[in-house]
Amino acid sequence: MKRRHATLSDIAKALNVSASTVSRALHDSPLIRKETKDSVIAMAKALNYQPNQQAIGLLNKKTKIIGVIVPEITGYFFATAINGLQDFVENTGYKLIIGQSNESFDQEAKLMETLSLARVDGLIISPTSETTSNIHLEKFRESGIPVVVFDRDCPNFLSDKVFVDDYEGAFQAVDYLIKTGCRKIAHLGGPANLTTCRCRKRGYLDALTQNGITPDPQLILEVPGFTPDCGEEIIRDLLDREAIPDAIFAVNDAVAIGTMPVILEKGLRIPQDISLIGFDDEPYSQYFMPSLTTVWQPVYELGLLSGRILMNHILHSPEEYDYRYELLKPELIVRQSSKPLV
Amino acid sequence: MKRRHATLSDIAKALNVSASTVSRALHDSPLIRKETKDSVIAMAKALNYQPNQQAIGLLNKKTKIIGVIVPEITGYFFATAINGLQDFVENTGYKLIIGQSNESFDQEAKLMETLSLARVDGLIISPTSETTSNIHLEKFRESGIPVVVFDRDCPNFLSDKVFVDDYEGAFQAVDYLIKTGCRKIAHLGGPANLTTCRCRKRGYLDALTQNGITPDPQLILEVPGFTPDCGEEIIRDLLDREAIPDAIFAVNDAVAIGTMPVILEKGLRIPQDISLIGFDDEPYSQYFMPSLTTVWQPVYELGLLSGRILMNHILHSPEEYDYRYELLKPELIVRQSSKPLV
DNA sequence: TTCTTCCATGCAAACCTTTGCATAAATATT
C-alpha cells in the first residue's frame, strides 16, 4: 500500500496555482493573499504534505544532522551524556547520528568518514584511548564543519571543548582520604593516554604532596580498561604484597567495584582496613555494601552543553570564531566505603 | 576556510567530459572506456569527491537512515540492544537516528513524527509502557515504511517482531526456586501494561501451579518502574508483614538489587532466609555480595536480529510479505543469591 | 564507396524545493 508523499506541485495542481505560490504560502510570505494562503494550508493538510528535507537540504547545503562519536554507548557515562544531548537537540529540528568507536582509532576514523559522507552539519566527539593523531579531525575542520570535543581532550586540536574538571575531582577525593587518616593511598589509574586519566592522576599526586605525603610509585598502578574485571585483577596483585595500602582511589566506579569482593574475601574490612573511592557515581554504586564513596560528574549537563555550544557554532558561525573551553565541576559524594571525617 | 564539496560536474569540467560520463565511470559502467574510467577515478580522488547522498536520495527516494525509538537509552538493556543494532548496520551504509521516548506516549508519537519527516527508510521500535494505541504505527505502515517491533510487543499491530521469551525465563527462575526448597515465593512484577512484564508474571504463576503451589495474591506485587528505588520501597512493605516470603523473583536486576540492602538490614540472610532472583543479568549483578542469580537475555542479539530483519524487509520488500516473529531464548544464571540445588 | 553495426559519450529530464526576476492585473496618482 505504498503511496507517494505529497509534493508542492501536488498541492499546486489541486488548486490551479504554481508551486512557488504554494511554497511561499506555506512560509507565510507577505507576498501571498490571505485567501490563497488559507486554501493552500487547508490543501496541504488534506494531502498530509510533509516538506522533503532532502530537497531542502540539497538547496541550502544543510542536513540538519549532527554526528556523535563516543568510545562506547552501553556504559552509564556516555549513555547519559548522549541523553543530555538528545534532550537539547530535541526541539531544534536537528537529528543525531550516533556512532561508537569501541576505543579503536580505526573505527573512529571510519565513522568520521561515514559522517562526512552523510554531510553532517556538526560533530560531537569523545576520542578513543588510542587516538593520538588529529588528522581525521583536521579534515573535518578544513571542510568547515564545526566540531565539539567533550570529556576527553584531543590536545593540539583547535575546537570548542567541554570537559569535567577531573583534576579537581581527584584532588578532593584524595584530600578527603588523607583527612580521614589514610596515608598509604593507592591509585588504580586508567590508560595514561587519556587526558581524563592523566588529570585524575595529577589530582591524586598533588593532593598527596600538598598534604606532605611523598607519593609511593609502588602504589600507583594502571588498569588497561574501565571494567570491574580490570579492578579485580589488579587488586589481587596489590594485596599479595607485604605492605598493603590503607586506601584506594580508583579511576572509576567500575574498577572500584571490581576490587570489593577481593578485598572482603581477604578478610579486610571496608572502610576500617581499606577505604575505597571511585569516580562517576554510577547508578548502582550506592547500592553496594558498603555503598561506594565516589566523585559525581555532571554528565547529563556535559552532553547538553556540548550540544548547545555546537548548535551555537552551527547557527551563527562568524568568520572570526572564539573557541569555547568549558570546565564543569564534579562533586565528592561521601558514602560508606570511606571513613567519616573526625 | 570553507570550501565547496567537489561535484560530478567539477570532475567533468576538469576532464572535458560530461557529468553523465563521470557518473557512469564511477559506477564502473561497461559503457565507459577503460582509459576514461581511469582518468575519472584519478580526478575524483584528486578532488576528494564524495557523492552527495541528499541528491541521490532525492532521486531514488531513499535516505539510508533507520529510525530507532526506545523508552530510554541510559540503561544497560536498551543500550546493549542498540549496540547490536549499530554493529549490524555499520557495514550496510545505513545510519541510525536514535530517539528515546522516556516511557511517554506523547514523546513517542512526536518522535515518530520527526522520523517520518526525516523520511527514514525503516523503523525499529520498543514501545513505551503507556502505549496502548497503534495509530501512530499504522500511519507508518500505511506509507510503506517497514517497522520492526522488538522486546515489548504492540498487540494487534502487524509487523516484524523480535522478542525474548520472557515467559520461559521467568518459568525457569521460579521453577529453580521451588526445586531449591522455596515455597512462599513473592513476585515483584513490573507495569502490567508491558507484555514483557505480563509474560514474566505468567511464567511465575505457571511455575508455581505446575509444581502444585497455589499462588498467593498477597505475594504478587507490582512496582511502578524499573529502578532500585522501586524495589527498595516495595520490599519495606513486604517485610513489614507477618508472613514473609522465602524467595523473591523480581521483574529485573535493578529492582532486585534495590531490595538487597533492606533485606540484609532487617537481619535476614540471602539466600538462607530469602532467595533472590532478578532478570537481565546487568554487568554489575555479579559483583554484589551475594552475587545475584538472574535471567540472562540475549540483548545484543536482539538488536542485531532486529536490524537484520528490518534491512531484509527494506531491501527485498516484495508485495506479499510474511511478517517474521522471532523469540530468543534467555538463560538462568545461578549465582549466590539463591540456594544451590540439593 | 556506401550502408550497417557497435561503441563511447552527451543531452535532458526527473527528483523537490526555494527564490530572484518578470509579468499581469489592479489600484493610486496627476
Add this chain to the structure above:
DNA sequence: AATATTTATGCAAAGGTTTGCATGGAAGAA
C-alpha cells in the same frame, strides 16, 4: 485618461545525481 505604483502570481534556474534516448564517430560488411 494616461502613467506610476502596488499587489499577487508565475517562470525558470539552481542544487547534485541518475538514466533513457539520441548522436557522433569508427569499424565492419557488402
